[in-house]
Amino acid sequence: MSKSDPITISVDAMGGDHGPAVVLAGVAITQQRHPDARFVLFGESDAVLPVLDRHPALKAVSTFHHCDVSIRMDDKPSQALRQGRYRSSMWRAIEAVKTGEAHVAVSAGNTGALMAMAKFCLRTMANIERPAIAAIWPTLRGESIVLDVGATIGADAQQLIDFSMMGGAMARALFRLERPTVGLLNIGVEEVKGQDEIREAGRLLKETEMPGIEYHGFVEGNDLGKGTVDVVVTEGFTGNIALKTAEGTARQIAGYLKAAMTRTWMAKLGYLLAKSAFDRLRDKMDPNKVNGGVFLGLNGIVIKSHGSADAEGVAAAMDLAYAMASDGLLAKIEADLQTFHHRVSDEAAPEPAAPTILPGAAQ
Template identity: 60%
Template sequence: MPQKVRIALDAMGGDVGASVVIPGAATALTRRPDSEFLLFGDSALIEAQLAKYPALKAASRVVHTDVTVSMHDKPSQALRRGRKTSSMWLAIDAVKKGEADVAVSAGNTGALMAMARFCLRTLPGVDSPAIAAVWPTVRGDSVVLDLGATIGGDARHLVTLAVMGGAMASVLFNLERPTVGLLNIGVEEIKGHEEIREAAELLRAMNLPQLNYIGFVEADGIGKGLADVIVSEGFSGNIALKATEGTARQIMDLLRAEISSRWLARIGYLFARGAFRALRDKLDPKKSNGGVLLGLKGVVVKSHGGTDAEGFAYAIDVGYEMVRYDLLTKINQMLNRDGSALVSAQTAQEAVS
């Protein structure tokens, strides 16, 4: 029987905290019965929720702390005030100590990134971590990164993101050589910032055996599924994410308003409700919830702060899969293949400069 996946949860993280985290964990446990949980936070609040879910209670251990990182705390404030004692820090530290295989939090993104980087440190050759998520497209799923962990970055950083994203896509989608595209304002080689154009030159010069660089991809190409991996620095990636989520909600709201406004539309809905239900499920941001913090010496997953229990359960699912697929080992293998991909990047960079 496989060893259980040990999941550390920041039970106080997010807009609501334990009232979402605990029901979400209970849902995730029904799908992943080979999981066990470490729950960090206010024990009174956690135990009150656990009383509703006997199976989860039996599979969990609660660690009390009075300190919670606010959604409005600056990363530096969170580190000073919450280091060593907050529910967020303790969940991450459990991964560092080997008490958990993955940490999941819906808390403050900046604070989570700062604490995870400070506590776990980055992998050799990785300067800045990234948030990577699975993005639904018309052709299936793609991995998109960085979704907001690191703002800006030079060409070497973008190449590192390509390698890590390629590793994630290869293990999730069982691809030997996933396709990789750089998010840009156009597909022409002269378009975009200097860093993006230089990263493109590096990826072409490197010709890495573990990924297939296909060139620039515009924002509308993400949803079209033009590449298995889409690479962007964090500022542009986060804007793309929020714009897409907002558009998905807008489409569903417009459909509901149109259907309810006219009786012919309501009759038509009766005949097409299966299709509408499938569309709703495909566009539901909750089902794509959970961004992996790539580049760290440990697995940490960021959930949306405003998600509900179902959405948080999906974030737990992401963490579970990253552990079961042994993502860290795969990333290390790809970073170090053929004398290290990053050394190759440096050599190629000197050749084109």
């Protein structure tokens, strides 16, 4: 598939809590936003084709492949990989990226199964031991990227550095930044704080000047919402808890506001007078607006949509897939990783020894 080809997105139409009806409605929204895009749809024909008939514009730019197996949201990754390899809509959507039929794959299905299949099918990039899931995080300054938010538990210094390189490449592609700022999530900003692997990763990032990122230093949990840096790097256990906490807090605040605005007739009047402001706040806090986790570190791009996402949420994930494929994310990641490893190797290489001059030898 050449760079001049239209962006093609492969879609697991059976993924998510709501199935093809919501998934295809979201794909149809993206098709309207990006008329040049093409789609390869995978799923059970009895479930997908009747829904696809209701979206004629999408149908005209799509290819459909019937699949016998659909991965359930409660399937264990090992079970899904064993039973769904080669035959499921999830596997075949990923495989379309490997074969070059599509530039990027999107699924709202089981996260563990999707990661297991993506790693098995696409394999990790050279020098990458573990992939990461990168999420877009709304902040007071706009948006940041946070990774890893659930692909791995624990990470050593080298893996945190790899995450930094991959997150920086994604920020350059998505935010059009020449040198995005990168921070390591820690319990304090002082260099003496934190676990050994975090302090070692910080030392190496500080000492190795990289053209693609600007290392900021350590950041704390409250910096996530502030937007202190463009990319926040952590390991998957901490990142996933932070993500779920932020989403839960957003819903909690929304619930508080709704209860407060409907308590009395004066409150209802105040809500009506400030409705546009509350609508903007609701949109800013809506997880659907920034839906889509990018699997980084694989030989191909895979996007994970929230399983509970509505059509607009699915469209947000599809739009992200389009942007990542259009901006050459894989090439940026490979170039950054190669540059970093070369620089570290050069700095670690010993100085050539001075020649030994034997007594009596000509000088």
